Amino acid sequence: xxxxxxxxxxxxxxxxxxxxxxxxxxxxxxxxxxxxxxxxxxxxxxxxxxxxxxxxxxxxxxxxxxxxxxxxxxxxxxxxxxxxxxxxxxxxxxxxxxxxxxxxxxxxx
Amino acid sequence: xxxxxxxxxxxxxxxxxxxxxxxxxxxxxxxxxxxxxxxxxxxxxxxxxxxxxxxxxxxxxxxxxxxxxxxxxxxxxxxxxxxxxxxxxxxxxxxxxxxxxxxxxxxxxxxxxxxxxxxx
Numbered sequence: 001x002x003x004x005x006x007x008x009x010x011x012x013x014x015x016x017x018x019x020x021x022x023x024x025x026x027x028x029x030x031x032x033x034x035x036x037x038x039x040x041x042x043x044x045x046x047x048x049x050x051x052x053x054x055x056x057x058x059x060x061x062x063x064x065x066x067x068x069x070x071x072x073x074x075x076x077x078x079x080x081x082x083x084x085x086x087x088x089x090x091x092x093x094x095x096x097x098x099x100x101x102x103x104x105x106x107x108x109x
Numbered sequence: 110x111x112x113x114x115x116x117x118x119x120x121x122x123x124x125x126x127x128x129x130x131x132x133x134x135x136x137x138x139x140x141x142x143x144x145x146x147x148x149x150x151x152x153x154x155x156x157x158x159x160x161x162x163x164x165x166x167x168x169x170x171x172x173x174x175x176x177x178x179x180x181x182x183x184x185x186x187x188x189x190x191x192x193x194x195x196x197x198x199x200x201x202x203x204x205x206x207x208x209x210x211x212x213x214x215x216x217x218x219x220x221x222x223x224x225x226x227x228x229x
Contacts, residue, residue, distance in 0.1 A: 004151070033217065042113070042199065042220035043152075087152070096142070096165070097218055099152035 002026045004100035006088050011106045012078055020073045020103045022088035030091040034062055034073045037102065038084045046073070046086075075105075083107045112136040115200050115221035123229055124190060130224045132183040132200030139204060141183040142218065143175060146197040158183060190228045199223045 004024045012018040024032070031050040035043040049055055049064035049071060061074040073086055085102040092098060113134045122128050134141060143155040157165035158177040172194075174186040183200055201218040 008149075035220075040225075042222045044220070045217050048217060089152075096154055096157060097152075098154075101149065101151045 002090070002092060002098045004088055004090060004098065006086075006100045006103045008101065009104045009106070011108060012075075014078055014080060014107055014109050016078050017074065017076050018078060018105065020075075020086050020088075020105065022071045022073070022100060024069050024071070024088070024090050024100075026069075026090050026092045026098065028092040029066060032062075032064055032071050033089040033091065033097065034060075034071075035087040035089060036084050037087060043087055078107050080107050080109070113200055113202055113219050113221035115198075115224055117224055118222060119225045119227075121227045121229060122187070122190065124192070126190075127186070127188040129187065130185040130198055130200075130226075132185075132221055134181055134183075134200075134202040134219070134221075136202060136204075136219060138202035138219070139180060140202060141177060141180075142201040142203075143173075143183065143185050144199040144201060144220075146199055146223070148196075152199070156185075187226075190226075192228050195226055195228045197223045197225050 006022045033048050034046040036046050037043040047062035049062050052064055052066055054061055054063045059076045064071045083106050085104045087102045088100040089097045116131045139160050141158045145153045145155055154167050155169045156175040161177050161180055172189050176184040200221040203218045
């Protein structure tokens with residue numbers, strides 16, 4: 001079976017750094033994705049990790065440890081527009097994206 | 110604009126109605142998907158089409174009927190729905206069909222804006 005765990009909600013201050021964790025148990029592993037979804041909008045792709053380590057893309061970074069079934073999304077220099085849901089999704093081998101419930105991040109002034 | 114367009118954006122229908130959701134992708138992708146997103150639940154995969162053939166149906170009730178007439182269009186036909194079917198229905202597409210890497214491991218999905226469905 002497949003299972004993905006991430007916190008339901010988080011709050012952080014504008015300008016700060018926030019880390020959103022994701023743990024997963026899947027029957028196979030073909031990569032882990034992070035998507036951002038603003039209320040009422042489509043999810044949009046943020047990052048993809050298939051090897052262990054940190055992938056940096058501007059203010060966003062994503063980390064993966066396959067042996068621990070663990071990933072995190074790191075957001076730096078938070079802006080109000082970063083308030084959104086962040087979805088962790090795993091691509092098990094020979095299957096499709098399996099999503100977690102998402103973490104709703106609220107950025108406050 | 111992600112290249113995946115869904116219509117309508119909002120739909121209210123009675124339990125005896127018949128309606129259809131439409132999805133169109135302009136990305137030249139080979140796989141298309143229907144997802145259901147309910148409040149406080151993860152995105153649930155409903156149907157997958159690869160090169161216009163259905164490859165996966167995750168035990169979705171028969172009141173949902175997909176149709177993929179060509180690689181750019183995907184429909185979800187709805188009939189005799191229940192109030193618990195109220196949700197956001199998202200269409201997505203990806204370059205590669207499920208399970209085929211073609212030397213690439215990235216199966217990034219591009220999502221449409223979704224149709225907010227309310228069944229009354």
